[in-house]
Amino acid sequence: MSIFAAVMTGQGTGAISTIQLFGDKAEGVLKKVFKPSGSKPATFGLGQILLGTIHDGNRTIDQVTIGCEGRNNFTINCHGNPLIVEMIMKLLQKRNVKPITAQQLIVKILSSDKSLNTIAIETALAQAEAKTLEGAKIIANQVNAGLAKKAAQWFDSINDTPLKQIAADAKKILKTSETAKLIIEGLTAVIAGPPNTGKSTLLNDLAGKPKAIVTDIKGTTRDYVIAQCLIAPLCIELIDTAGLDDELAAAAANKIEKTAQKKSFAILEKADLVLVVLDNSQTQNAIGKKLLKKIADKKIITILNKCDLPAKFDTTELPKTLTDTIKISAKAGTGIENLLKKIRQLSDAADFDLQSPVCFTDRQKNLLQKLTSAKTKKLARQIISGLLNGRLCV
Ligand SMILES: Nc1nc2c(ncn2[C@@H]2O[C@H](COP(=O)(O)OP(=O)(O)OP(=O)(O)O)[C@@H](O)[C@H]2O)c(=O)[nH]1
Numbered sequence: 231m232s233i234f235a236a237v238m239t240g241q242g243t244g245a246i247s248t249i250q251l252f253g254d255k256a257e258g259v260l261k262k263v264f265k266p267s268g269s270k271p272a273t274f275g276l277g278q279i280l281l282g283t284i285h286d287g288n289r290t291i292d293q294v295t296i297g298c299e300g301r302n303n304f305t306i307n308c309h310g311n312p313l314i315v316e317m318i319m320k321l322l323q324k325r326n327v328k329p330i331t332a333q334q335l336i337v338k339i340l341s342s343d344k345s346l347n348t349i350a351i352e353t354a355l356a357q358a359e360a361k362t363l364e365g366a367k368i369i370a371n372q373v374n375a376g377l378a379k380k381a382a383q384w385f386d387s388i389n390d391t392p393l394k395q396i397a398a399d400a401k402k403i404l405k406t407s408e409t410a411k412l413i414i415e416g417l418t419a420v421i422a423g424p425p426n427t428g429k430s431t432l433l434n435d436l437a438g439k440p441k442a443i444v445t446d447i448k449g450t451t452r453d454y455v456i457a458q459c460l461i462a463p464l465c466i467e468l469i470d471t472a473g474l475d476d477e478l479a480a481a482a483a484n485k486i487e488k489t490a491q492k493k494s495f496a497i498l499e500k501a502d503l504v505l506v507v508l509d510n511s512q513t514q515n516a517i518g519k520k521l522l523k524k525i526a527d528k529k530i531i532t533i534l535n536k537c538d539l540p541a542k543f544d545t546t547e548l549p550k551t552l553t554d555t556i557k558i559s560a561k562a563g564t565g566i567e568n569l570l571k572k573i574r575q576l577s578d579a580a581d582f583d584l585q586s587p588v589c590f591t592d593r594q595k596n597l598l599q600k601l602t603s604a605k606t607k608k609l610a611r612q613i614i615s616g617l618l619n620g621r622l623c624v
């Protein structure tokens with residue numbers, strides 16, 4: 231086996247950076263580049279940390295600590311200047327150490343532990359990327375329960391279980407995974423609607439800070455404004471757009487307005503959820519046909535805003551896709567709790583069981599999709615075995 235090294239900490243300057251060294255001759259390399267403090271030669275015992283210096287011949291590069299995490303597995307904790315990190319990596323390369331990415335190194339280390347299945351390795355990689363604590367828990371639960379347990383059950387009982395049953399189970403897991411994905415990766419909610427209805431006021435409310443400019447002038451927002459907002463268990467990227475109006479778009483006198491309208495329609499493409507904000511204190515809300523067409527297949531909540539003022543809007547006039555309404559006053563901050571509840575409900579995140587079996591990588595998803603249409607038990611067994619013990623490409 232070769233010796234590999236990867237920078238495990240994030241790019242840029244920090245107090246400390248960590249380089250991990252892995253391979254059956256890693257200790258030999260360390261003995262050549264590391265001088266322990268004191269007079270004794272370095273001996274690396276499992277779980278020990280040694281203080282000393284990394285040197286290139288007579289030149290000291292940095293004071294470091296070396297952690298021994300396994301027989302072939304060491305961490306070099308150096309100072310966090312990227313130049314120092316680069317010098318140490320170059321020094322290791324001179325000693326025939328191959329530089330790889332942190333992800334690749336994690337896969338190599340975990341793959342060397344034969345007691346771990348592939349889902350456990352994917353868990354270690356994916357957990358760090360989860361946007362919420364609940365998302366991290368969902369992923370962690372797939373190792374000893376969840377997907378790994380389900381796959382092991384399928385494998386053990388394949389001779390007695392009809393393929394139809396396995397396919398139905400796989401379909402259910404794929405469906406549940408759609409909600410899990412929103413909790414793990416977060417969702418994008420676009421705030422859209424006619425001008426001056428209170429979209430930016432709502433964004434500021436949900437973001438908990440004045441991110442977007444609010445005025446009583448129609449067309450205040452031009453470039454869209456993004457804010458992150460935690461509506462546990464969901465991490466939401468909220469996007470406030472320019473007021474959308476078919477007539478305004480057609481008649482937009484200047485280039486800036488035209489571009490603002492275009493950009494707002496375009497951003498709707500990436501919405502998992504659309505919050506259509508209307509002004510409940512006006513008799514008319516010009517909900518353009520173009521907006522309705524754009525969001526026809528999206529999850530939508532229609533927000534009747536400005537409910538602190540007398541109601542004038544006749545909701546029976548609303549098109550079918552906008553009849554799921556909720557009343558709020560973004561300015562007074564009333565009705566917001568109900569809105570949050572509705573957002574959770576609509577994304578199925580409200581009562582999500584964090585123990586449910588779900589897939590959380592494209593590899594797992596592809597295999598489950600194949601399993602839904604496997605025509606023979608031999609093929610089904612191969613797919614399930616791949617789910618548990620397949621190779622990872624990183
Ligand atoms: N009374 C009342 N006024 C509100 C409410 N929400 C917003 N407003 C007011 O409505 C006006 C427009 O608010 P904005 O949040 O800028 O509206 P917008 O939809 O972002 O407007 P555009 O960016 O022009 O499309 C401002 O004067 C706000 O103070 C509300 O709940 N009640």
Ligand SMILES: [Mg+2]
Binds near residue numbers: 431471473
């Ligand atoms: Mg605005």
